[in-house]
Amino acid sequence: QKEVEQDPGPLSVPEGAIVSLNCTYSNSAFQYFMWYRQYSRKGPELLMYTYSSGNKEDGRFTAQVDKSSKYISLFIRDSQPSDSATYLCAMRRVGGGNKLTFGTGTQLKVEL
Amino acid sequence: DTGVSQNPRHKITKRGQNVTFRCDPISEHNRLYWYRQTLGQGPEFLTYFQNEAQLEKSRLLSDRFSAERPKGSFSTLEIQRTEQGDSAMYLCASSLNWTGGNYGYTFGSGTRLTVV
Numbered sequence: 001q002k003e004v005e006q007d008p009g010p011l012s013v014p015e016g017a018i019v020s021l022n023c024t025y026s027n028s029a030f031q032y033f034m035w036y037r038q039y040s041r042k043g044p045e046l047l048m049y050t051y052s053s054g055n056k057e058d059g060r061f062t063a064q065v066d067k068s069s070k071y072i073s074l075f076i077r078d079s080q081p082s083d084s085a086t087y088l089c090a091m092r093r094v095g096g097g098n099k100l101t102f103g104t105g106t107q108l109k110v111e112l
Numbered sequence: 113d114t115g116v117s118q119n120p121r122h123k124i125t126k127r128g129q130n131v132t133f134r135c136d137p138i139s140e141h142n143r144l145y146w147y148r149q150t151l152g153q154g155p156e157f158l159t160y161f162q163n164e165a166q167l168e169k170s171r172l173l174s175d176r177f178s179a180e181r182p183k184g185s186f187s188t189l190e191i192q193r194t195e196q197g198d199s200a201m202y203l204c205a206s207s208l209n210w211t212g213g214n215y216g217y218t219f220g221s222g223t224r225l226t227v228v
Contacts, residue, residue, distance in 0.1 A: 006154075090154075102155050
């Protein structure tokens with residue numbers, strides 16, 4: 001069983017929809033949680049970072065962490081065709097050096 | 113210096129050949145990482161450097177793989193005697209220390225390796 005599970009999709013939504021992307025994890029030592037966006041043939045770019053449980057909002061993006069359920073989410077409001085990409089969750093342990101453990105990524109397509 | 117630069121962008125090589133990739137991190141970043149990403153998967157950690165010191169290596173990094181960061185600036189990743197299973201995107205990333213507000217890496221666009 002992988003430490004981080006993420007539904008690979010693909011997920012297709014109409015423009016303007018609210019998108020919900022999720023990851024579950026098994027290692028309770030994960031304390032830092034990130035979401036990356038990766039366009040085709042590009043490296044991942046950091047979208048959101050959260051520490052421990054709680055919510056964080058940045059423009060149209062909201063990241064949510066529920067440590068009791070070992071579940072993290074990324075919500076995208078008013079989705080745009082330019083949001084079409086693969087979204088990767090990533091996590092880091094306290095004292096785990098600098099290694100990030102990624103999910104497999106969810107492929108999102110926002111259609112006109 | 114606008115980001116992490118990786119060269120070459122693409123590399124096709126015959127099985128058994130050696131290949132070397134280069135990464136130039138963001139100049140003020142003292143930490144440099146190598147990850148490997150195969151199709152439909154997330155990046156997997158290979159190794160990381162703080163300045164010129166290699167501080168952690170994954171068990172994924174077999175004896176055929178070696179990474180260096182000789183002066184604490186650019187880094188190279190060499191794969192000897194390539195195998196078809198080495199075909200992947202090799203991603204380099206850099207960061208400052210895990211203090212302050214920015215806990216994320218900046219990734220380069222990767223080097224796509226195809227072993228035929």
